[in-house]
Amino acid sequence: MQVLFWPIHGGYTDAFVRGEHEYLLPVRSVRPGEDGVGGGGGWERARPVALDDLRGEDIDIVVLQRPEEIDLVESPTGRVPGRDLPAVYLEHNTPGPAAFTTRHPLADRRDIPIVHVTHFNRLFCDNGIAHTAVVEHGVPGPGPLYSGELARIGVVVNEPVRRWRAVGTDLLPAFTREAPLDVFGIDAGLLREAFDDDAAITGIESVAPRRLHAEFARRRVYLHPFRWTSLGLSLIEAMHLGMPVVALATTEAVRAVAAGTGVVSTDVDDLRRAARTFLEEPEWAAEVGARAREHALALYGLPAFLERWDEVLLEAIAARPGPGVVYANANSGGNATTTIAAHAR
Known part of the structure; x- marks a missing residue:
């Protein structure tokens, strides 16, 4: 048709x-x-x-x-x-x-x-x-590209400064206690000024689309801090890559992140502790990420x-x-x- x-x-x-x-x-x-x-x-x-x-x-x-x-x-x-x-x-x-x-x-x-x-x-x-x-x-599955070689937290959000609380930008500094954050997305570079040149939060907006998945999959864990948006494709893509995820238990995230594929909670401290565990135990992170990929393929496959x-x-x-x-x-x-x-x- x-x-x-x-x-x-x-x-x-x-x-x-x-x-x-x-x-x-x-x-x-x-x-x-x-x-x-x-x-x-x-x-x-x-x-x-x-x-x-x-x-x-x-x-x-x-x-x-x-x-x-x-x-x-x-x-x-x-x-x-x-x-x-x-x-x-x-x-x-x-x-x-x-x-x-x-x-x-x-x-x-x-x-x-x-x-x-x-x-x-x-x-x-x-x-x-x-x-x-x-x-x-x-x-469209990007493939199991996860290496987690960098003990850093990856985030994907477009216009993080303009959309601020809706996408959880204000929560990012809490996670720098565990590891540096790399935030990918449109206008992510504005985070430098928003957070007074905080060296632990890096905005990245110049990665070519074809390289984005591979580059992002080098981060040890994916953080999904969104308060009030529809289910972001970035969360699904991270799971497709084989990344372990920590996510606010808001909107559809509680359905997307099944038991054993990551951690969802409305308690930011819970998410910080989960991120720390994944960062300190790379083998465990890879195991959880593999289950996340399997779940994403079943529920969100093309x-x-x-x-x-x-x-x-x-x-x-x-x-x-x-x-x-x-x-x-x-x-x-x-x-x-x-x-x-x-x-x-």
Whole structure:
């Protein structure tokens, strides 16, 4: 089938377009020179399409990710998503500051299902009368690159200064008591000024994407200090690499980090002690990291991700619920939500 999809999240798009369909990427949203678009690297089935040319495309379904995309599709094609064109809405984010009272922009619609990337997000978001589904993240496996040769703590976070408490940047100094921290990500270099040139916290933002995984896997342990974001791909990638992880027990992390694959807690001191143990016992760190990789491959492997997306896309096109997809009608009038089918994964 032909799937219309705006590549606004590079990491997610990289996994999504590796399926068996043809993926149409609107040119307005494709960054000039973006690697893989219409080319290799797993993007062979993806091709850019100018918005003005969409009318000539035989689009089977659109995966929306922003409310404005409804109009962006209707204007050039003359087809209204959810009425003339099958559509689903992929929601990447946790609800806003009001958390469980935040109402989703499509909460009043019955014609476009909302697809959440975590069970936590679906649970906390007010989805109104909209049907919902959960498709958990999938990551193109970087391979078991973990060496842990550097007794340092690795962190991955984009814009750590701007996003500060949401991503747990304020918690980083507590971990320098155990070992130096290397923080990878966009604008990580700003941490130097934010922490008054603290030599124990190094911001790294110049590593080429192709080298990032290998370089990051040299760190002994991965720290996931995020308070309130959707489940970060960096956590899943670290586990894919074979890294032991310590993570705040917030949002979806408690599901992602299974027993024996790392340590999750809301007590920062618990996490500090766990990090110290991994740093002092490299063989134990490698053993836990190997279990983390096995768990990540089972829960967040690319084949399962693409299979779940196929189910969601086909159900939306058929306009009726079916097996294998978590669909729930939230218009229960105060009664229990009706679950049509559920993944037992």
